[in-house]
Amino acid sequence: MEEGMEEQQTRYTWFIVKSGSVSLVAGDTYVKALSNRLGWKEETLIKRVQAVLPRKLDQELFLAMTVEMQAPIHPETFQKIYHYFTDGQWISLGFDREMGNNLYLNRSERILHQIDLTLNILHWGKEEGFLVSWLCAAHLVQAYGDDAEEILCVIMENLDEIIEERNMIMPRKKAFATIAFIVANNAANAEEGSSAPNIASAEDILELLSPIPARWSEDGGEDV
Numbered sequence: 001m002e003e004g005m006e007e008q009q010t011r012y013t014w015f016i017v018k019s020g021s022v023s024l025v026a027g028d029t030y031v032k033a034l035s036n037r038l039g040w041k042e043e044t045l046i047k048r049v050q051a052v053l054p055r056k057l058d059q060e061l062f063l064a065m066t067v068e069m070q071a072p073i074h075p076e077t078f079q080k081i082y083h084y085f086t087d088g089q090w091i092s093l094g095f096d097r098e099m100g101n102n103l104y105l106n107r108s109e110r111i112l113h114q115i116d117l118t119l120n121i122l123h124w125g126k127e128e129g130f131l132v133s134w135l136c137a138a139h140l141v142q143a144y145g146d147d148a149e150e151i152l153c154v155i156m157e158n159l160d161e162i163i164e165e166r167n168m169i170m171p172r173k174k175a176f177a178t179i180a181f182i183v184a185n186n187a188a189n190a191e192e193g194s195s196a197p198n199i200a201s202a203e204d205i206l207e208l209l210s211p212i213p214a215r216w217s218e219d220g221g222e223d224v
Contacts, residue, residue: 022060024049030063037072045075052079055090061112071119071126077134084138085114117141121149128156130176136184143187143196151199155179158202165206183208 022030026042035042052075053059062078065071083089091108118137125132132152140148155162159176162168168175186208187196197208 022063024056024059024063028063030067033067034063034072038074049075052076058082058090065116065119069116069119069123071123073119073122073134081115081118081134081138084135085111085142114138114141114145117146117148121152124149124152130156130173130180132177132180136177136181139184139188140180143184143190151183152180154199154201155183155205158205161202162205162209165202166209166212179205179209182212 022028024031024046026046031042031045035045038045040048049059049062053062062075066073066078091111118134118141121132121137121140122134125137130152137148140151144151155176159172159179162179163172163175168178170178183197183199183205190196198204199208
C-alpha cells in the first residue's frame with residue numbers, strides 16, 4: 001500500500017509543485033500564503049484541511065492548486081470540487097489504466113485538469129467582480145472543458161442586452177450569477193449522448209432562457 005502511494009505521489013509531482021516542496025505544516029510557504037488570503041491562523045487552516053482531506057497527497061494538491069491558481073477557497077469547497085469530478089472517490093492508481101510499457105490512460109491527470117479549470121473559473125469570477133459558485137464552475141467544466149471560461153465571457157459581454165430583453169429586475173451581479181447557473185445546470189443535465197448547448201452569442205443564451213417567464217424579481221423568481 002505504501003509503495004503504491006509513493007508511486008502515485010511521484011507520478012503526480014508535476015502537478016503538486018512547479019518548484020520546491022509543499023507540506024501541510026506551520027511555516028510552509030503555501031500554508032502561510034493561503035492562511036493570509038483567508039484571514040485564518042495557520043493552525044486553523046491545517047486542522048480544517050486535515051479534517052476533509054486526510055491523505056498527504058490530497059492536502060498537498062489543495063495547497064499547491066489553490067495558491068498557484070490564486071483561488072483562496074476553503075478546504076471544504078475544494079473537497080466538494082474534487083469529489084464532483086471523482087464521483088466521491090479519492091484519486092488512486094486504479095484511476096489509471098496501463099496501456100503499455102510506461103504508457104497510461106491517465107484519468108487522474110484529466111481529473112486534476114478539470115479541478116484546475118474549475119479553480120481558474122473561480123479566480124476569473126473574482127477578478128471580473130462576479131459571483132460564480134463552485135457547482136456552477138464545475139458544471140461548466142464538465143460540459144465544456146477548456147472552453148468553460150469562454151461561456152462565462154459570452155454571458156458577461158452580452159449581460160446588459162439579456163437583462164433588458166428578459167426584464168430581469170435585479171442587480172447585474174445577481175443577474176450574471178442567475179444566468180450562468182441556468183446555462184451550467186442545463187449543460188450538466190443534457191441528455192446522455194447529446195452535446196452541451198452551443199453558447200456563442202446573446203441569441204443562444206436568450207433561446208436557452210426562453211422557457212422561463214420573462215419577468216424576474218430580485219429574489220430570482222417570477223415577478224407576478
